Amino acid sequence: MGGPVARGADSGQAEHPVPALGLFRTHVLPAWGSHRLADVTHAEVARWVAELRANGSAPATVRQAHRVFSLLLALAVRDGRIPRNPADRVPLPRVTRQEPRFLSREEVERLAEAAGADGDVIRLLAHAGLRFGELAALRVRRVDFPRRRLTIAESVTEVAGRLEFGTPKTHRRRSVPLPAALVGPLSARCADTLGDALLLTTSAGTALRLRNWRRAVFDPAVREAGLGRRHPT
Numbered sequence: 001m002g003g004p005v006a007r008g009a010d011s012g013q014a015e016h017p018v019p020a021l022g023l024f025r026t027h028v029l030p031a032w033g034s035h036r037l038a039d040v041t042h043a044e045v046a047r048w049v050a051e052l053r054a055n056g057s058a059p060a061t062v063r064q065a066h067r068v069f070s071l072l073l074a075l076a077v078r079d080g081r082i083p084r085n086p087a088d089r090v091p092l093p094r095v096t097r098q099e100p101r102f103l104s105r106e107e108v109e110r111l112a113e114a115a116g117a118d119g120d121v122i123r124l125l126a127h128a129g130l131r132f133g134e135l136a137a138l139r140v141r142r143v144d145f146p147r148r149r150l151t152i153a154e155s156v157t158e159v160a161g162r163l164e165f166g167t168p169k170t171h172r173r174r175s176v177p178l179p180a181a182l183v184g185p186l187s188a189r190c191a192d193t194l195g196d197a198l199l200l201t202t203s204a205g206t207a208l209r210l211r212n213w214r215r216a217v218f219d220p221a222v223r224e225a226g227l228g229r230r231h232p233t
Contacts, residue, residue, distance in 0.1 A: 022159040027052060027065035030040070039077050042086045049090055059093035070229070107227060114221035115219050120185040121200055121208075122221070125232060127179045132232050133157055134168055134223060141195035145187060148178040158209050172188040 031048050052062045070087035076192060077085050103111065108126040114120035127148060137154035152171040156165050189199060198207055213231055222230045
């Protein structure tokens with residue numbers, strides 16, 4: 001990789017969880033990969049944070065990217081490569097949490113109808129309380145149709161264009177009810193599939209990716225259903 005910042009990241013990669021690597025590749029490396037560690041200043045880090053926000057990154061994403069870079073610089077301080085961490089005390093955007101507004105049953109049904117063939121995906125997200133990554137990683141063998149239960153044991157995240165399968169956000173498997181209305185549609189999806197196959201896939205049989213699915217299915221369905229701005233997770 002380019003400069004000392006990039007090489008320093010390589011040396012510590014094993015310590016970073018998958019989401020941190022995604023933030024590093026997307027936000028940190030393009031801005032800092034060719035910089036010498038000793039040349040990074042507090043003012044430059046503050047300017048980078050401001051530019052991330054100005055370019056449309058959400059406050060939470062900016063804060064997470066800053067944390068990844070700050071941890072990398074802290075490692076350099078610990079190793080004696082720089083005297084202090086220039087990312088310390090950089091002003092960060094405030095994350096404001098809005099009270100979530102849940103869709104009514106009628107709104108869920110309007111959205112599902114607008115989603116066409118992916119209507120059962122919408123219904124499963126809404127009525128089973130799954131995160132999108134959990135839904136996309138759900139396998140046929142983890143659906144118990146007679147007992148109407150789903151075992152949630154995996155989640156999938158897209159990192160730098162690659163799908164990374166791992167444990168759910170809570171790091172615990174759990175069992176959730178399968179709504180009776182979804183038994184028929186999901187049974188049809190399972191027809192002639194092996195137990196380890198993904199339950200819900202694209203029309204091409206590939207895993208659902210949040211960004212692609214949102215652009216192709218969810219956002220157009222939200223507009224058609226007249227529901228304003230929504231997020232599928």
